Amino acid sequence: MLDALANPLRFMAFSRWAAPGLGLIAAMLIGFGLWLGLTAPPDYQQGETVRIMFVHVPAAWASMLAYGCLGAASAVSLIFRHPLADQAAKSAAPLGAAFTLLALITGSLWGRPMWGAWWVWGDARLMSVLVLFLLFLGYMALRASIDDEAKAARAGEILALVGLINLPIIKFSVDWWNTLHQGESILRAGGSALAPVYLTPLLLTGAGYSAAFGALWLCRTRAEVFRRRAAALTLRAAWG
């Protein structure tokens, strides 16, 4: 599948229908998940604020998925020197930054009524997610600062691969350190700590956010393919 899509022509034909298709699936999953989440009874501990979970946690998952895709595409580009992989890596970064920012803002809006603080400096989970946001910004800034596109790609790939170490740190930060952020409540030994009335909408919105990332990633990668094609045509026109 991935091998077939490595061909830009096949990728463009595939993404032309896959991007809107995934977008439609995302809209349905998010819409249904949020409806279930907003009509669920208030939590016995967190009250109504539990509803922030349905936009906060999926955004955090999507941000990590985006970085995973950025890292994987960077590795493929670095090893196989495949231009489409580099275009995919470059396209994942702004989306990842946006999802991380959403996770940080919605987390802050959840933290204020629950912890009494918008932000806690030194909290391992919060800081590792902030590092993720800075990695996305750093990746984009690094690429933008180098004129030579091939050199910019190599530099970005190395930064993206080094930054992959942050993903397990985010995941296990609540186990490795004492943090104010709540511990792992879904993928943990003994099963999920969430009641089905919250788990179902959370999984629906989580799948929806992931599908939305997929749709937008395909769309931005298409834009990047078109941009490089336009650059090549401009060069051809200049040479006559």
Place this chain on the structure above:
Amino acid sequence: MIDLGRYGAFIWPAYGVSGAGFIWMIVDSVMRARHWRREVARLERSLEAEAS
């Protein structure tokens, strides 16, 4: 309108920011793809016109 009590001041902004974030991502991604697709089409037409 769902009554979220005094916590509505935190919950609705969280949903609003998420919606705004999605709108930005969708509009920016679609406009970018559309812009470069049109640019490619324009350059191809111009090269074809030069060749003929």
